[in-house]
Amino acid sequence: MSGLTAALRFVHYAAAIALAGEFAFLLWVALPLRPADRGEWAVRCRRVAARWLALVLASGVVWFFVQAQVMSGGAYDRGTLAAALTGTLFGRVASARLALSLALAAALALLPRARYDTLLLAVCGTLAAALLTALAATGHGAAEQGTDRAVHLPADALHLLAAGAWLGALPALAFTLRRGADIPFAAGAVRRFSALGIVSVATLIVTGSVNAWYTVGDVPGLLGTRYGILLCAKLALFSVMVAFAAANRLRWTPAAEFSRLHRNALAEAALGLCVLALVAVLGITVPALHAKIVWPFPYTLEWSALARPRVVPAHPTTYFESPVPYSAPSVLRGERLYAEDCAGCHGPYGNGDGPLADSLPRRPPNLATRLATAREGDLLWAIANGVPGTAMPAFARLSEDQIWDVLNFVRAQANVDAGRRLDGSVERWRPVTAPDFTFQIGRGAQESLAGQRGRTIVLLVFYSLPQSLPRLRELAEAKPSRFARMGVRVVAVPLAGTPPRDAKGMDASMLAVPDPGLVAAYAMFTRTIAGPRTAPPRHVEFLIDRQGYIRARAIEPGREPIWTMSELLRQTVLLNKELSRAPAPRRHAH
Amino acid sequence: MRRWLGLLFAAAACLAATGALAHAYLDRTVPEAGSTVHGSPAEVKLWFSHALEPAFSTVQVLDRNGRQVDRKDKRVDAGETKLLKASVPALPPGPYRVIWRVLSADGHVTRGEFAFEVAP
Numbered sequence: 226m227s228g229l230t231a232a233l234r235f236v237h238y239a240a241a242i243a244l245a246g247e248f249a250f251l252l253w254v255a256l257p258l259r260p261a262d263r264g265e266w267a268v269r270c271r272r273v274a275a276r277w278l279a280l281v282l283a284s285g286v287v288w289f290f291v292q293a294q295v296m297s298g299g300a301y302d303r304g305t306l307a308a309a310l311t312g313t314l315f316g317r318v319a320s321a322r323l324a325l326s327l328a329l330a331a332a333l334a335l336l337p338r339a340r341y342d343t344l345l346l347a348v349c350g351t352l353a354a355a356l357l358t359a360l361a362a363t364g365h366g367a368a369e370q371g372t373d374r375a376v377h378l379p380a381d382a383l384h385l386l387a388a389g390a391w392l393g394a395l396p397a398l399a400f401t402l403r404r405g406a407d408i409p410f411a412a413g414a415v416r417r418f419s420a421l422g423i424v425s426v427a428t429l430i431v432t433g434s435v436n437a438w439y440t441v442g443d444v445p446g447l448l449g450t451r452y453g454i455l456l457c458a459k460l461a462l463f464s465v466m467v468a469f470a471a472a473n474r475l476r477w478t479p480a481a482e483f484s485r486l487h488r489n490a491l492a493e494a495a496l497g498l499c500v501l502a503l504v505a506v507l508g509i510t511v512p513a514l515h516a517k518i519v520w521p522f523p524y525t526l527e528w529s530a531l532a533r534p535r536v537v538p539a540h541p542t543t544y545f546e547s548p549v550p551y552s553a554p555s556v557l558r559g560e561r562l563y564a565e566d567c568a569g570c571h572g573p574y575g576n577g578d579g580p581l582a583d584s585l586p587r588r589p590p591n592l593a594t595r596l597a598t599a600r601e602g603d604l605l606w607a608i609a610n611g612v613p614g615t616a617m618p619a620f621a622r623l624s625e626d627q628i629w630d631v632l633n634f635v636r637a638q639a640n641v642d643a644g645r646r647l648d649g650s651v652e653r654w655r656p657v658t659a660p661d662f663t664f665q666i667g668r669g670a671q672e673s674l675a676g677q678r679g680r681t682i683v684l685l686v687f688y689s690l691p692q693s694l695p696r697l698r699e700l701a702e703a704k705p706s707r708f709a710r711m712g713v714r715v716v717a718v719p720l721a722g723t724p725p726r727d728a729k730g731m732d733a734s735m736l737a738v739p740d741p742g743l744v745a746a747y748a749m750f751t752r753t754i755a756g757p758r759t760a761p762p763r764h765v766e767f768l769i770d771r772q773g774y775i776r777a778r779a780i781e782p783g784r785e786p787i788w789t790m791s792e793l794l795r796q797t798v799l800l801n802k803e804l805s806r807a808p809a810p811r812r813h814a815h
Numbered sequence: 816m817r818r819w820l821g822l823l824f825a826a827a828a829c830l831a832a833t834g835a836l837a838h839a840y841l842d843r844t845v846p847e848a849g850s851t852v853h854g855s856p857a858e859v860k861l862w863f864s865h866a867l868e869p870a871f872s873t874v875q876v877l878d879r880n881g882r883q884v885d886r887k888d889k890r891v892d893a894g895e896t897k898l899l900k901a902s903v904p905a906l907p908p909g910p911y912r913v914i915w916r917v918l919s920a921d922g923h924v925t926r927g928e929f930a931f932e933v934a935p
Binding site: 665670675 | 845846850852853854856869870871896919922923924
């Protein structure tokens with residue numbers, strides 16, 4: 226099916242471009258050059274345009290039926306076709322373009338009777354251009370929203386228009402330059418055409434760059450995905466086309482070598498068809514921005530704002546990005562795997578101080594540092610395949626998702642380490658990212674910490690009853706008025722068991738049923754700079770800012786008494802006064 | 816001047832792309848994939864990376880026996896075209912699978928599934 230779709234796209238794009246190009250040549254080159262011979266050229270243009278229009282119509286109709294089946298997933302009855310035609314953007318664009326085609330057919334039919342009136346020819350040209358540019362509304366830009374759509378969609382439309390004006394006009398140019406051509410006319414045509422070509426090529430480059438920004442994004446995507454490779458091939462062909470055009474302009478036009486110019490125009494057109502074949506395939510290929518980038522080279526360039534670009538070793542997975550969010554369940558899954566496979570050498574927290582570390586020829590690195598400086602895709606590779614020349618073995622039996630879990634655990638440890646000095650004040654900035662988690666208030670809908678991003682400050686309270694009862698009552702009293710004004714949401718989670726059935730003066734809208742594992746994951750974040758604690762905490766509060774960072778912490782029993790209500794509110798006032806920072810990463814990313 | 820224009824032509828060997836199509840990818844869900852909810856949710860919601868075509872975007876909730884348990888009222892949110900949802904009756908405790916197939920506004924189909932568990 227995808228082969229058929231690509232073939233139909235190819236035919237349809239080629240025909241629509243040739244149709245628009247025919248009019249571009251007529252209106253920009255032929256008519257201004259020889260107003261006297263207008264009849265001869267307009268007749269030719271009408272004859273050729275009618276053929277291309279027939280092909281546009283036929284391929285468009287077949288494409289619609291094939292696409293309807295692709296969209297519906299196989300069902301093929303009248304209801305499906307009706308839904309495809311009226312219920313989808315593709316269908317609505319197809320109907321609009323069908324109407325344009327019919328209007329163009331009618332205008333072409335009227336031409337002889339109107340004695341090839343210039344205005345009517347211009348109307349035909351406009352209809353052909355509209356027929357071509359409307360194709361943009363079936364592309365990538367159509368699925369975007371807001372500014373992206375407002376930039377991408379017109380860029381695609383212009384790109385198509387420029388392709389029509391240059392590539393589409395090449396057949397007419399070749400016809401002009403054929404053997405036995407009218408030499409003065411051919412010379413003028415080449416001159417006028419080259420102005421059209423320069424503007425078109427410049428437009429193609431600018432709008433193509435915009436499109437590539439939205440579909441490829443970066444160099445690794447260009448070299449490491451199928452989409453990117455196809456695009457590179459397209460660029461190579463495009464370059465050769467431009468080289469032919471440049472040779473025509475700089476060498477063969479001054480030399481008045483019309484047979485050479487003719488041959489080159491045909492070669493350009495043939496290359497253009499190859500470009501369109503690639504476009505047809507690109508259209509049904511996952512854009513590089515959404516595809517997994519498999520880096521093809523053993524080295525890559527690494528650059529930052531501060532340093533010169535460096536050549537560094539790379540792996541196929543170097544540009545992989547973790548699809549596993551940094552969340553409490555993932556951290557806990559990672560913790561189990563880490564304890565089994567990694568802690569022996571790397572130590573319980575990744576400091577490189579495991580019991581076996583001393584017996585190794587070289588001590589294992591500090592994983593928190595490694596994580597901060599290396600690409601996660603390289604770490605994935607190191608874990609899966611080992612590191613040659615060191616004691617690091619390959620963990621081939623771990624799945625990719627398991628390795629991402631392990632890295633999320635290591636990341637949590639780096640955050641825990643950065644948060645060991647957390648206290649009751651938000652004033653000192655510490656980059657401690659709160660792992661995401663889900664919770665429910667009573668039997669309400671499931672919510673998540675990530676869902677609070679940008680909206681509320683979260684006071685995450687871990688309590689045990691009955692010790693925490695007075696504190697929870699105090700929070701309940703403050704909640705309706707003061708917390709609401711500060712944009713603070715209190716989420717209270719029992720350190721053990723489930724929330725009490727009887728609220729006993731606590732606020733039931735604060736009492737959350739957490740996802741399993743939340744308590745265990747956040748227990749990691751009670752580590753302090755003092756040695757291991759003697760008694761487990763009975764009550765812990767974390768203040769999490771709108772960007773998802775843990776900013777302050779109170780532990781009981783601890784060195785300092787827990788926040789008084791006024792102190793807590795003062796901290797939230799400070800958070801509200803802050804300029805917003807970059808949001809904490811949800812995924813494990815740099 | 817001609818030479819300069821020629822150079823522009825040569826410099827043209829740069830970026831160019833048309834007709835690239837996107838696909839809608841699953842961004843996040845409620846209930847979250849792999850999570851446990853206490854008590855039955857009222858709805859299953861899926862947020863995607865791109866706008867969806869309501870006509871051909873579907874989601875089904877299946878119980879452990881593979882029976883469809885949602886109310887067969889899947890719909891794309893009128894105000895938020897990236898959100899696909901279906902309502903469910905009171906689900907008894909147990910594991911559930913959510914199977915989705917969506918068409919993004921540019922005519923491309925993606926599909927996938929995730930699981931969640933209802934606890935008493």
